[in-house]
Amino acid sequence: MTNFALMVLGPPISTQAPQSALNFTRAALNAGHQVLRVFFFHDGVHCGNQWLIPPAGQQSIAEQWAELAQQQKIDLVVCVASALKRGVLDAGEAKRYGKSAANLHPAFALSGLGQWIDACVNTDRVVTFGG
Amino acid sequence: MLHTINKAPHVHDCFDACLRVCGTNTAIVLIEDGVYAAIADSAAAQRLCAQNKAIFALQPDIDARGLTNRIDPRIQTIDYSGFVQLCCEHETIQSWY
Amino acid sequence: MNQKRILIVYRHPPYGESFAREALDVAMAGAAFDQSVALLFLGAGVTVLTANQQSEGIQEKSLEKQFAALPLYDVNELYVDADALRQYRLSNADLSLSVKALDTNAITQLLERSDIVLNF
Secondary structure (H helix, E strand, O other): OOEEEEEEOOOOOOOOHHHHHHHHHHHHHHOOOEEEEEEEOHHHHHHHEOOOOOOOOOOOHHHHHHHHHHHHOOEEEEEHHHHHHOOOOOHHHHHHOOOOOOOEOOOOEEEOHHHHHHHHHOOOEEEEEOO | OEEEEOOOEOOEOHHHHHHHHOOOOOEEEEOHHHHHHHEOOOHHHHHHHOOOOEEEEEHHHHHHOOOOOOEOOOOEEEOHHHHHHHHHHOOOEEEEO | OOOOEEEEEEOOOOOOOOHHHHHHHHHHHHHHOOOEEEEEEOHHHHHHHEOOOOOHHHOOOOHHHHHOOHHHHOOOEEEEEHHHHHHOOOOHHHEOOOOEEEOHHHHHHHHHOOOEEEEO
16 A cells, blocks of 8 residues: 655646546545645646636536545645735635635645645655646 | 656657656656657657667547557556556656656 | 655746746755755756846846755755756856756766655
């Protein structure tokens, strides 16, 4: 059984990175492995936007990740520094910066790079998905 | 080591950059647009297969791009579970994007 | 905390995209958490180290100044692609930091002795 840490750097729609990472995660879990944490960095933070409206008949990448994370107890972390710059905020940050709404999907958590380093250190394999 | 390449050759320098520095005991997985390097008889596929390394290409990305029957036979097509397996077998995975 | 050898690879030039700046954050986080962090400036990534970056005119904070903080974080293993330096007509004197130039074989060896390699 192998424990994985994944980083997603590519945004949804413009790149395949989020979907490739999701497919990888499903395959890893189906094979009996563990995915400790998925860390969304750089433009990958947009995966955590709960207002993504997918093409008709599809599920948004945020919803897909949320569903999988809930079923399999995977930690979905969006890098707070990358996210703020790109306008992805949770309720706390929206309030802090006087913004009228938050857009981070509740299944994701904003946190720092310490969470990524922790995942790197405490897993067997690190795989990154760039855009 | 395992290397992943997700860009087509000539579009970005990922392909060249990876091949330049990857060592002898390595495997390469072509994913997303990287599967274009697996086209049979292409210069890219020739370069890859001349390397004496294990070369793989992700089937769903191949099929999506209409390349199902156009892949160099020396390149092994795998699904995502095969990709996961390769990651288990190699301690370090470097992604070229 | 366990210690791993994390290699951060800079492949993009500065400013045109944000990879260099965000990769620096990863390097500093690694160092702050007592990991063994090394930086490799590969291909176009060598241009990140060009000295005398006057970035105010493009409304960007100087990446050069941010990189200058690396020694404070005890990140001292800095490697640069010798071939790329030549390609970009840069000598060690043109760079803002003290780095070790590696040829292709040495780069391969550096990759292979790292536990985790993160391309940016």
